[in-house]
Amino acid sequence: MKTIRASIIGFGAVGQGVAKVLLDKRDYLRGIGIDMKVIAIADSRTAVVDAQGVDLASALSRKKETGAVGSDTISGTEIIRTVDHELVIETTPTNIETGGVGLVNMMAAFERGMDVVTSNKGPLALKYGEVMAAAKSSGSYCRFEATVGGAMPVINLACDVLAGNRMISMEGIFNGTCNYILSRMMEEQAPYEQMLAEAQELGIAEKDPSYDVEGIDTASKLVIVANSIFGMNVSYKDVTVTGITRITPEALSLANADGFAIKLIGEVNDSRINVAPKLVPLSHPLAVGGTLNVFSVQTDLAGPITITGRGAGSIETASAILSDIISIYRN
Template identity: 35%
Template sequence: MKKIQVGLIGFGTVGSGLAQTLYEQKERLQRKVGTEIVLTQVADIMTDSLPEQFAGVKLTKDAGDIFSNPDIDIVVELIGGMEPARTFMLEAIKNGKHVVTANKALLSVHGKEIFEAAVANNVEVGFEASVGGGIPVIKSLKEGLVANRIESIMGIMNGTANYILTRMTDEGVPFDEVLKDAQEQGFAEADPTYDVEGIDTAHKLAILMTIAYGKHVHLDDINTEGISNITPVDIEFAKEFGCRIKLLAISRNHDTHVEARVHPTMVPNSHMLANINGAYNAIHFTGDTVGNVLLYGLGAGMMPTGSAVAADVVDIGRNILCNSINRVPALSYLPQHIGKPTITPMSELSGPYYFRITALDKPGVLSTISGIFSKYNISIKSVIQKSRHELDPVAIVIHSHVANEDSVQKCIAEIDALDVCTENTVKIRILTDNK
C-alpha cells in the first residue's frame, strides 16, 4: 500500500515534536492508518543536521525542494509568522500538496486566502494545533458539534497569561515580577506582547468563530485588551467579590451579529473557567442541542502541539488512502456557504463592571463620583473605600449592576478628568451567564 510521505518546514520546538511523535508512534499509527507515515524531508535554514533517529530523512535549507518533491503528499509548515509562511503554504497548495500548520497568526489574517486556494486546488488544510495546543478543539467544533448552532464561545486560550494571573492570584506577586520569572522558566517569550496583550488569544478566537459561525472572521474584527495593567490590588478586590481574574476570549451569537472580544474578566468562583489555573487552557462552547461543553488541557509545548499536528497528518493520510479528499470541509461549512461576519460593536454590549477609581480622600469626592455614575444611568451595586490619611490617594471600588459599554466609557472619561483623581480608572468586566 502507498506510504504517506511528509515534508516538514521548520525543525524548531514544534517541528521536532512532530518528528519525534511520528518516530515514537510509528507502529501504532501504522496499525491505525493501514500504512506507514514517513517523514521524508525537512527544510530548515538554521539546522545543519538531524538527530540520529532521522538518518534517512533528507535535510535542505530550501523549502522549494519540498514543494517540487513528487513523493511528498503533505507539507507541514511550522516556522510561524506571516512571511515566508504564507508564501510557502500557497506554493505548496499550488503544487497540489496538502498542508498542515499550527500558525494561528497566519490563519487569523490570511486564512480566507489560504482556504480558498486549497478549495481551488482540491487539497486539504489541517490546523488543529493552531488553537489549544494538544486539545482537540478544532476537530470537536467542526465535527463533534456539527449538528449544533453555536450559541457562545468562551475560553482561556493563552497559557502564559493564565500562568501569570494564577501566580498573581495565589501568591500576590506583581505582574512584572511574575512575567520575568515566566521568561526565565521558558513559559513566556522574550517579547511577551502577543501573550500578555491578548493578541495570541484573539488569533485563536478568530479561527474558532470562523468555524462556529461559517463567517470569515479576521483578527481586526476582535476587540482586544491585555493583562499588563492588572495589579495585585485588583486581584485582591476580585477575591472580595468572590471572583478570579482571567484573560477570556468571548463570542456570543445573536443571529444577525456576533460578539468578538478578548479582555480581562472577573470570573465568579462558581464558574468552571475560574478554576483553570497555571499554563492550562480551557475552551467552553454552548450549543443549542448539546448544551455546555468544556475542553481542557495544555495549550502549548513541544509534544502536546506535535500531537495535534500529527493528528492532522493522520486525518489527511486516511483521506488520501480512501480517495476522500475534503470529505470534511476545512471550516466545517461548505465553502459556498461561508460569508462575511457582522460584529457586535463594543459600544452596544452590556454587563456588570468593576471600577477602581484612585482619588484624593476629601469630603464630597464619593458623592461627586456617584453623581457621575447616576448621570450615565449606571446603577451601583456596592462600594468599597479603603480609607487612609486625608489627602492621600485612596481606592474607591465600585461594583455596578448591568451597564452599557458606551455609557461606561463616557462615565470613566468624566471621572478621570476630575482634579481629585490621581490615576486613570481601572475597569474590568464581570462575567455573567451565557445568555
C-alpha cells in the same frame, strides 16, 4: 498500506515534537494503514532532503547538537515547490503582520495539490478565506487543530464531534502564559512584573512577552475559531483586544474576596469578537489555573460543552498535528 510522503517545514520546538511523535508512533500509524515517510525537513537556515526517507532520530540529534537540521541550503518553500510529496507539515513561527513564510508555504503547497497540516496561526488569522479557498480549489486538505489550544482539541471537537450542532457562542482561555501570570499574581499577591519574570525564568513566557501578554496570540486564535467554527469571515483587525499588563494584585485580591478570578478571556458571539480580562466565578468551569487552556462552547442541541487541556508544549502541539494527519489519511 498508504505511503504518505511528508515534509516538516520549520524545525523549532513544534517541528521537533512532530518528528519525535512520528518516530514514536510509526508502528501505530502502520497499524491503521498509514506509512509516514518524512522526505525533507527544513529549519530557518538549512535542510535535509532524502526521497528514501529522512532518518528522524539522526535529524533530531543533529539539530540538538549543531543547531542545524542538515547541510542543504534549499529553503522550505523550495522544497515544497520542487520535491514530490503529499503532505506539508507547516510548523514555521507565526507572523501576525504579514502571514510570513508560512503563508507563502501553504499557498505553494496548495498550488501543487498537496495537503497541509499546520500549527502556524499567522496565515489563518490573516487570510482564512483565501487560504481555505486555495485548499478547496486544488482539492487539498488544510487542517489546523494545532493553531488553537495546543493539545486541547477545539476545532475538531466543534466541527467533527459536535457535528449537527449550531454553535451559538464561545468563550475560553487560549494563552497559557497569561493564565500562568494571572494565577500566580493571585496566589502570591505579587505584581505583574514579578510574575512575568518568574514565567520567563521557567520558559513559560518569551523574552519579549508582548505577543502573549498583550492578547495578540489570543486574538489570532479567536479569529481562527470564529472563521472555522462559527462560519464568520473575519480577520485579526476585527478583534478588540485588551491584554493583562495593567492588572494589579489589588484588583485580583478584591476579585478573589468576592469569589472571582480574573482571566484573559477570548469570546466569540453574534455581536463581537473580543479579548479582555474578565471576572470569572471561582467555581466556574472557565476558572482553570496554571498554564491550562479552556474552551467553552454553547450549542443548540448539546447545550454547553467545556474542554480543558494543555495549551502549549512541543509534544502536546505535535499531538494535535498527529490527530489531523490521521483524520486526513485514515481509510
